[in-house]
Amino acid sequence: MAAQYAISGTTARGISASVERAVADGGLVPGAALPPVRRLADELGVSPGTVATAYKELRQRGIVVTKGRGGTVVAQAPAVGSRRPPRVPEGVRDLAGGHPDPAFLPELTPPPLVPAVPGSHRASPRLASLEGLAREWFARDGVPAERVTFAHGALDCVGRLLSTELRPGDSVAVEDPGFHHLLDLVPALGLRMVPVAVDDRGMVPEALRTALRAGVRAVVCSPRGQNPVGGCFSRERRDALVEVLGGFPEVLVVEDDHNADVSGAPSYALAAAGLPRWAHVRTVSKHLSVDLRWAALACDGTTLARHDGRLLMTSGWISHVLQETAARLMADGAVRRLVGRAEEAYAERRRALIGQLARHGVAAHGASGLNVWVPVRDEAAVVSGLRSRGWWVAAGARFRIAAPTGVRVTTAELPPADAARLASDFAAVLGESEAVYGG
Structure with a gap:
């Protein structure tokens, strides 16, 4: 052996x-x-x-x-490398990537001039203009913005928060199904994942209570645009989760609001409810550019000190060229209008596919965000069957821990006119796979 x-x-x-x-x-x-x-x-x-x-x-x-x-x-996703998606076959329509429509992303133009900073950038790690825009971004949705800092994207921020707050062997409550890169990151940090069921309104309160009673030291969740199910907090769900969390004040609650501006859902952030230990992360990769690796973090004082202390000892700061590029885009009225059109289009495309699937008796989920989650019995059969009809979707195994099987369809680049054909093909494939199982 x-x-x-x-x-x-x-x-x-x-x-x-x-x-x-x-x-x-x-x-x-x-x-x-x-x-x-x-x-x-x-x-x-x-x-x-x-x-x-x-x-x-x-x-x-x-x-x-x-x-x-x-x-x-x-392990099914051993932490010696991220679980990379299968290569997209030639000649098929890619609906598996989870990416925004490039037609709704502004062109990235490097700033003509970034003033030199005397001495080390560590003395002034954040541009005042971008920090002000970030505070406005959070305050718009009721997220406390007294303490704000930056990171190299949402996962970079979440990873730093978990590594400074927890120790190897500690447990983290994560959404199930959940973001596959987060499901790779947590075990790579030596931490244990405790799955928490989600529905169309995000984390299920009783499932979260069970995880908290099991001793988790941190919770990572999405208030809207949840990936892959698309759940979004309602006011009632947010309040129910806050009530559950109230019995565990020492637990760090991390909200990943990664597609805040194009989610198609209002903000009911846990961070707005006065939690003692909290962090609310936002990134611009879904509405400004997938190549703009910048995220803003609002959090409590202890969390800010720990995050920035670790950042100072590693990369030190976020590139000022990158910060200036992000600030120019965020302050541009034309860009804001383009982002608004993107949010409307994504909502229309998501609803179109869900509606067309419903006409064939196929249930699907996608209350917000860029994806639709379709529960299926045999993921491999559905992925293979749709591939034979020219569609490429993501098998749910990449996103699940203990949750039932399903597939994720990214609708960001799927115009409503194409939704009917995809839904018809989907129903046909499901009929074939059900026949294999004997009905």
């Missing part, structure tokens, strides 16, 4: 490094079983405790999981 899996080493660290290399190189694929502890110990000539320690380290880092009597196996 050890030779088959190319596992070597005489120390726990050496054994775990050997397994990690095999996973990264593809020698150990997701779902592959590792040898039982005693067997591998005998083959390597080490104690069972040494192998057990190696396996524990691999579990904590999200590379393997233990399935009771099923033994230790490579």
